Amino acid sequence: MAALAWLLIPLFAVFGAAIWGSWATRNRTTGDVSELAGYARFREAMEKPPSGSDVV
Template sequence: MTALVWLLIPLVAAVGAGLWGGWASRSRKGVEDGTELAGYTRFREAMEKSHSRG
């Protein structure tokens, strides 16, 4: 019985990894890169301004 439990551990881990992999690679609709890129551009401009003053 103990051997079966030890064999179930990798099986459960493999199923969990498969579920996580499927969830992580899903296509995310509604998430736009434009807003993230605009935020990064604002951040970069702010950092350039703070370094140019001092």
């Protein structure tokens, strides 16, 4: 029975490593589109000349 336990430990380690590996290499590009659109709006706002009413 002890030998079976020692054989299961590496099996669980391989299973855990496979789960972690699939999680670490997942596709994380889903939020990039909205972030890039927000950055483009920010750049457009910063490129506009001042309105003149708040210039000191």
